[in-house]
Amino acid sequence: MLTLYHCDGARSMRSLWLLNEMGIEFRLVTLPFSMEGLRTPEYLAISPLGRVPCLVDGATRVFESGAITQYLGEHYDPEGRLHRGIGHPERNDWLIWLHFAETVAVHGASLVQQKVFIAKPDRSPVVTKLESRRLEKALGVLEDALEGQDYLLPSGFSAIDTNVGYSVHLGAGFVPLEPFPRVVAYYERLKARPAFKASVANVPLSAQA
Ligand SMILES: N[C@@H](CCC(=O)N[C@@H](CS)C(=O)NCC(=O)O)C(=O)O
Known part of the structure; x- marks a missing residue:
């Protein structure tokens, strides 16, 4: 299952919102927006700058909210409901x-x-x-x-x-x-x-x- 690392009010809201729009099942991990919350060795091993969002999909991890939008579109929106792939006029x-x-x-x-x-x-x-x-x-x-x-x-x-x-x-x-x-x-x-x-x-x- 997809896992999204998120902080309240942060840019990770983009990815949370998109996952919710797509109707995909995922696990949400909400971290405190603080050094203590984001700079733990465990989280730095997942997201090297210790920032949110970060999406984990099996062995694949994606940080940067723009990249997550593109990744979700390419892998989970084959009909292009919310994604616009290469060749699409938009x-x-x-x-x-x-x-x-x-x-x-x-x-x-x-x-x-x-x-x-x-x-x-x-x-x-x-x-x-x-x-x-x-x-x-x-x-x-x-x-x-x-x-x-x-x-x-x-x-x-x-x-x-x-x-x-x-x-x-x-x-x-x-x-x-x-x-x-x-x-x-x-x-x-x-x-x-x-x-x-x-x-x-x-x-x-x-x-x-
Ligand atoms: N360009 C990145 C920016 C990520 C970013 O800076 N996230 C902020 C929250 S809005 C963060 O995690 N800040 C924690 C920190 O800098 O310690 C993205 O779009 O994902």
């Missing part, structure tokens, strides 16, 4: 958004450091301002891409909406979304999905069946 956009998701998340992660983890005297107003503006620029790109469509691909919800959707979810905690009405509507649509709700609650939907 493949190029699927790949772009998959990686763009991390571009957006990096600004969110930097703001988490500035506003949550770094002690007040060491925080940098310049970094906070710069990262907020860069995050807004990225949201502007999503705003344009969402013109006339509900999700990032014209054909509808796909796996990359879990990657980008998490980045919007993270970013919404740091910059106002109101200047981006299509992003607001997109985020509302995503939040209404049962698999999103389950992933926010750290629940594998398969366990509820």
